[in-house]
Amino acid sequence: MKHVTLGxxxxxxxxxAGIGVHGVSTAHDVFRLPDLWQLHLxxxxxxxxxxxxxxxxxxxxxxxxxxxxxxxxxxxxRSEHFYVHLRLHDGGTARVVPVMQDAAAESTRLADLLxxxxxxxxxxxxxATAEVWTALWRIAELPRGDGAGRRxxxxxxxxxxxxxxLAGPLSVPDVAHAVGISHTHLTRVFRAxxxxxxxxxxxHRRLQRARHLLLSSTLSITAIAAAxxxxxxxxxxxxxxxxxxxxxxxxxxxxxAGLDRPGP
Numbered sequence: 001m002k003h004v005t006l007g008x009x010x011x012x013x014x015x016x017a018g019i020g021v022h023g024v025s026t027a028h029d030v031f032r033l034p035d036l037w038q039l040h041l042x043x044x045x046x047x048x049x050x051x052x053x054x055x056x057x058x059x060x061x062x063x064x065x066x067x068x069x070x071x072x073x074x075x076x077x078r079s080e081h082f083y084v085h086l087r088l089h090d091g092g093t094a095r096v097v098p099v100m101q102d103a104a105a106e107s108t109r110l111a112d113l114l115x116x117x118x119x120x121x122x123x124x125x126x127x128a129t130a131e132v133w134t135a136l137w138r139i140a141e142l143p144r145g146d147g148a149g150r151r152x153x154x155x156x157x158x159x160x161x162x163x164x165x166l167a168g169p170l171s172v173p174d175v176a177h178a179v180g181i182s183h184t185h186l187t188r189v190f191r192a193x194x195x196x197x198x199x200x201x202x203x204h205r206r207l208q209r210a211r212h213l214l215l216s217s218t219l220s221i222t223a224i225a226a227a228x229x230x231x232x233x234x235x236x237x238x239x240x241x242x243x244x245x246x247x248x249x250x251x252x253x254x255x256x257a258g259l260d261r262p263g264p
Contacts, residue, residue: 001051001053001069001099002053002098003096003097003098003099004064004096004097004099005094005095005097006064006094006095006096006097006136006140007088007090007091007092007093008088008092008093008094008095008136008140009089009091009092009093010089010091010092011089011129011130012037012086012088012129012132012133012136013086013087013089013129014084014085014121014125014128014129014132015036015085015087016083016085016121017083017084017085017114017117017118017121017128017132018083018118018121019081019082019083019118020040020080020081020082021079022073022078022079022080022081023044023075023076023078023079024078026075027074027075027076028072028073028074028075029072029073029075030070030071032070032071033068033085034067034068035067035068036067036086036087037064037066037067037085037086037087037088038063038064038065038071038083038085039062039063039064039082039085039086039114039132039135039136040062040063040065040081040082040083041060041061041062041082041103041107041111041114042057042058042061042062042063042079042081043059043079043080043081044057044075044076044078044079044080044081045057045058045059045076046073046074046075046076046079047073047074048063048071048072048073048074048099048100049071049072049074050065050069050070050072050099051070053099055099055100056100057100059107060102060103060107061100061101061102061103061107062100062103062107062110062139062142063099063101064097064099065099082111082114082115082118084114084117084132084135086132095140097139097140097142101139101142103139103142104142104143106138109138110135110138110139113131113132113134113135113138114131114132114135116131117131117135152192152193154185154189154190155189155193155194157178157179158178158179158186158190161175161178162175162201162205163205165229166202166205166206166209166228166229167226167227167229168229169229170202170229172186172187172199175198186198203239203243204243206228206230206239207228207239207240207244209227209228210224210225210227210228210236210240210244210248211244211251213227213228214248214252215251215252215255221236221249221252224236225248236248
């Protein structure tokens with residue numbers, strides 16, 4: 001077994017979380033959890049085997065083992081790891097990830113999340129669940145050598161930059177500079193992965209945020225336009241009509257009319 005499928009559309013059920021200490025009395029453990037997933041973040045060297053697959057363990061590596069899977073752990077002396085035993089739920093977002101991954105620079109963040117989960121578990125299981133769910137998303141998005149299931153790193157960086165700067169001036173050269181590539185290269189990889197130009201993506205995200213503020217807040221239309229980086233009201237009105245199919249005033253009015261409309 002080399003890959004597993006994680007259902008991440010719903011929060012997991014965390015049954016237990018802690019720090020496991022092994023390799024003290026034996027160099028080899030064999031066990032399985034009939035109904036639970038195993039999440040481990042390692043701080044030692046050893047090996048994990050599942051059937052015919054053998055996965056080297058190194059500090060900073062993270063593994064996910066599905067329920068009812070017999071696992072063999074091989075230790076080289078005292079060995080510590082964070083562990084979480086959990087249930088994942090079907091439906092929603094699913095990600096295929098390797099059983100074992102090198103978390104590299106992300107291992108420090110994962111360790112912080114799992115440490116918080118361990119300390120929260122006795123008194124605040126929901127807090128522990130939130131920490132573990134975040135950790136699972138980070139694990140699912142770790143860079144992989146085969147690129148499977150991953151956004152192009154340039155595209156991911158560009159999208160993150162756009163989200164952080166929607167309220168200010170944004171141009172393709174600005175985004176490309178933040179990513180560290182030419183705007184021509186960015187335009188090519190961005191369109192290949194998303195089907196949109198960078199300019200179209202920026203406009204789409206601005207108008208999605210504007211729609212949210214129009215429907216969910218009492219901010220003035222002028223303030224909303226400025227908040228999404230389109231301070232010119234005429235340009236904002238035109239962009240709303242093109243992206244949302246109505247003027248900002250009509251988008252808001254339609255929502256209010258829906259709230260006032262009697263139910264069935």
